[in-house]
Amino acid sequence: xxxxxxxxxxxxxxxxxxxxxxxxxxxxxxxxxxxxxxxxxxxxxxxxxxxxxxxxxxxxxxxxxxxxxxxxxxxxxxxxxxxxxxxxxxxxxxxxxxxxxxxxxxxxxxxxxxxxxxxxxxxxxxxxxxxxxxxxxxxxxxxxxxxxxxxxxxxxxxxxxxxxxxxxxxxxxxxxxxxxxxxxxxxxxxxxxxxxxxxxxxxxxxxxxxxxxxxxxxxxxxxxxxxxxxxxxxxxxxxxxxxxxxxxxxxxxxxx
Amino acid sequence: xxxxxxxxxxxxxxxxxxxxxxxxxxxxxxxxxxxxxxxxxxxxxxxxxxxxxxxxxxxxxxxxxxxxxxxxxxxxxxxxxxxxxxxxxxxxxxxxxxxxxxxxxxxxxxxxxxxxxxxxxxxxxxxxxxxxxxxxxxxxxxxxxxxxxxxxxxxxxxxxxxxxxxxxxxxxxxxxxxxxxxxxxxxxxxxxxxxxxxxxxxxxxxxxxxxxxxxxxxxxxxxxxxxxxxxxxxxxxxxxxxxxxxxxxxxxxxxxxxxxxxxxxxxxxxxxxxxxxxxxxxxxxxxxxxxxxxxxxx
Numbered sequence: 001x002x003x004x005x006x007x008x009x010x011x012x013x014x015x016x017x018x019x020x021x022x023x024x025x026x027x028x029x030x031x032x033x034x035x036x037x038x039x040x041x042x043x044x045x046x047x048x049x050x051x052x053x054x055x056x057x058x059x060x061x062x063x064x065x066x067x068x069x070x071x072x073x074x075x076x077x078x079x080x081x082x083x084x085x086x087x088x089x090x091x092x093x094x095x096x097x098x099x100x101x102x103x104x105x106x107x108x109x110x111x112x113x114x115x116x117x118x119x120x121x122x123x124x125x126x127x128x129x130x131x132x133x134x135x136x137x138x139x140x141x142x143x144x145x146x147x148x149x150x151x152x153x154x155x156x157x158x159x160x161x162x163x164x165x166x167x168x169x170x171x172x173x174x175x176x177x178x179x180x181x182x183x184x185x186x187x188x189x190x191x192x193x194x195x196x197x198x199x200x201x202x203x204x205x206x207x208x209x210x211x212x213x214x215x216x217x218x219x220x221x222x223x224x225x226x227x228x229x230x231x232x233x234x235x236x237x238x239x240x241x242x243x244x245x246x247x248x249x250x251x252x253x254x255x256x
Numbered sequence: 257x258x259x260x261x262x263x264x265x266x267x268x269x270x271x272x273x274x275x276x277x278x279x280x281x282x283x284x285x286x287x288x289x290x291x292x293x294x295x296x297x298x299x300x301x302x303x304x305x306x307x308x309x310x311x312x313x314x315x316x317x318x319x320x321x322x323x324x325x326x327x328x329x330x331x332x333x334x335x336x337x338x339x340x341x342x343x344x345x346x347x348x349x350x351x352x353x354x355x356x357x358x359x360x361x362x363x364x365x366x367x368x369x370x371x372x373x374x375x376x377x378x379x380x381x382x383x384x385x386x387x388x389x390x391x392x393x394x395x396x397x398x399x400x401x402x403x404x405x406x407x408x409x410x411x412x413x414x415x416x417x418x419x420x421x422x423x424x425x426x427x428x429x430x431x432x433x434x435x436x437x438x439x440x441x442x443x444x445x446x447x448x449x450x451x452x453x454x455x456x457x458x459x460x461x462x463x464x465x466x467x468x469x470x471x472x473x474x475x476x477x478x479x480x481x482x483x484x485x486x487x488x489x490x491x492x493x494x495x496x497x498x499x500x501x502x503x504x505x506x507x508x509x510x511x512x513x514x515x516x517x518x519x520x521x522x523x524x525x526x527x528x529x530x531x532x533x534x535x536x537x538x539x540x541x542x543x544x545x546x547x548x549x550x551x552x553x554x
Binding site for chain 2: 054057058059061078079082083085087089091092093094095096097098102105106107109110111112114118154155
């Protein structure tokens with residue numbers, strides 16, 4: 001690996017492995033995410049996507065393997081590197097009994113931002129997700145889409161270099177989904193690298209520059225949308241990403 | 257780094273209606289009921305007039321040590337003499353150890369007892385954190401288990417202390433409860449609340465279940481209260497001193513009751529030491545349990 005490669009790669013997993021109760025959930029996973037891309041991670045339920053995200057974010061310790069972030073071992077440089085990462089979990093990680101601005105304050109302050117700078121970041125984050133006018137409302141009174149947007153606002157206030165979205169559009173209306181996808185593309189244009197997981201294939205196809213399909217804890221296919229389609233048929237116009245996904249991972253139900 | 261986390265956790269707890277019920281309504285109601293129920297039983301005995309005290313004494317002497325007159329008046333058996341004397345003295349300005357009445361006793365004890373139920377105060381926050389997996393986001397930001405623990409313990413203790421203080425003021429103003437030495441009482445109460453918070457947070461970190469924590473902590477606190485004088489006064493209770501001495505509630509209760517009626521108490525020191533030990537030991541165990549869970553990725 002030369003110096004240019006190191007600069008290009010923002011995140012890399014090396015032989016990442018995790019077992020739960022003897023079952024291998026993530027199996028020697030090697031993925032590499034380039035700076036400035038939107039990387040989509042697809043997979044059926046139980047494929048290991050969320051566990052992979054949790055290991056990347058240092059929520060779960062891998063049994064084996066490492067995560068390199070900004071060219072450094074993430075676990076060994078957590079203090080320095082965690083400020084460069086933003087995580088938008090699948091769950092709405094907000095407090096209903098706090099106002100919108102208070103939620104953003106709480107999570108942004110965790111990265112050492114305080115005082116006037118913190119106030120500016122709160123305004124900026126709420127503006128970014130279109131919740132400025134509802135800043136003084138309690139989160140419990142928000143609709144599902146507004147809660148999703150607030151969830152995003154809570155993760156971007158510290159200006160991370162890498163944003164990880166774990167199914168951020170589950171259970172929301174098309175308008176909110178469209179808004180969130182636009183904002184992800186906007187963040188990416190501003191230089192933020194994005195890792196995006198979803199079950200909605202059309203979303204992934206619309207925003208991701210590169211896609212990896214996971215199953216049984218391994219990446220079984222990766223590339224651009226066209227490259228993935230070409231794995232199945234030559235005429236990429238004749239097939240959707242969902243059909244590719246079902247062809248590669250199979251149609252058997254996954255009951256985990 | 258955790259200043260804002262403490263502040264917002266505090267806001268969440270303060271906005272819970274359960275806390276108003278637990279720390280203000282419940283103690284005031286319970287103490288009012290107990291005060292009226294036990295008022296006649298615990299009526300003060302405070303004789304403030306001089307009185308005569310009479311007492312008798314039997315003197316036993318060997319025969320060779322008595323004189324002839326005494327020997328005539330007293331019974332002699334086997335060379336021994338028993339004499340019976342009656343004396344009376346006038347007790348002026350009698351001093352009694354002040355007794356506490358039911359208003360002061362239950363007005364203090366019940367307010368403090370509810371302070372031991374601290375976990376309810378934070379149950380909403382912890383449930384929200386667990387349900388929404390907020391801990392994951394705290395871990396992503398590289399917050400340590402110790403920081404997360406402190407960001408819960410500090411606002412929890414402050415919220416409880418505030419609730420107890422409001423209930424205490426209501427008791428003082430509307431029921432005439434006397435706390436005696438306010439400064440020492442405040443120290444004892446605040447440390448007890450920190451100890452209760454640390455103890456119950458430890459139970460939560462170990463069980464990782466709010467329901468189990470509430471059941472177990474309420475059961476333990478009830479037992480402590482039972483032996484410690486929270487229901488039956490510790491002065492009249494027949495329980496052994498050994499049980500009372502290992503009971504943190506007893507030390508706190510006794511210190512506060514004696515501070516109220518005498519202005520000083522030997523139990524202040526033991527209560528403070530008990531509370532500090534509980535805070536340190538329970539916090540260490542809680543942080544250890546939290547670290548174990550985090551390592552497991554639970």
